[in-house]
Amino acid sequence: MFTLSEFNTYISLVTGTNPSRAWIEMNIEEVCMDVIEEDGSYEYLENVTLDFLINSRELDGYLSGGSVGDVDINEFDIKLDSLSMDVEGDKVTVEGRIKLRVDTSIQKMYSKYYSVNNDANLEIDMNFELNFSFNYDEDSIETQDFINHDDFDFEVTNLELTSVNIEDDEECEVEFCVLCDQRPGEYNYHTGGLVCESCMSSNDTCPDCGVVFERETMHGAYCRECEANH
Ligand SMILES: [Zn+2]
Ligand SMILES: [Zn+2]
Secondary structure, three states: OOOHHHHHHHHHHHHOOOHHHHHHHHOHHHHHHHHHOOOOHHHHHHHHHHHHHHHOOOOHHHOOOOEEEEEEEEEEEEEEEEEEEEEEOOEEEEEEEEEEEEEEEEEEEEEOOEEEEEEEEEEEEEEEEEEEEEOOOHHHHHHOOOEEEEEEEEEEEEEEEEEEEEOOOOOOOOOEOOOOOOOEOOEEEOOOOEEOHHHHHOOEEOOOOOOEEOOOOOEOOEOHHHHOOO
8 A cells, every 4th residue: 555645756757747736636626725715715705606696687587576685594514526737846726617506595686675685596507717826845755745825816706696595485474565554565655655557557757766755746757867868
């Protein structure tokens, strides 16, 4: 039996590469996970993901009405895919795809005043690039501690929502129409609260922002605020 460091040396002789490089090549997935899971990379990944989920509006289409207000990530599962590695001197660049599965809680906003929460399982694919340097000396060969953790750079780009599985609404209380107080409110009313379908149709609705106003109180076809954009 070889020890791992003997094996590395052997591989290096055969392939003409240095032992740490050979070790990194053999353990590339583990090495990437190591670097991603520490030193702030994990927080970075979480922040980029949250920013994408909240601000890209891509989730809105999957909600039955409403739009994404806030997202909490409860659990994260990272899988790496299509890894390729480039070495120059002691610098390593790894590129590949991250397949992220996240358990989230999504706040679904119906209006400024009314929202419900849904648990959702999401899958998000993205490209990543990881740059770090490695140590190559007797010590690091002995301990297989090749990665220089002080000096790395991790970036993800092109986030893409590939799977969305949203659980049923958590118990939600119906908010009644502020005009008739008879039916559930669905549309934003200009002074706050929601109005129902029937009350909406007997009032005016701004085609830009969708807010309902009393008859004849809008500025032409749009509300005062939206009028400025026309
Ligand atoms: Zn009503
Ligand atoms: Zn408007």
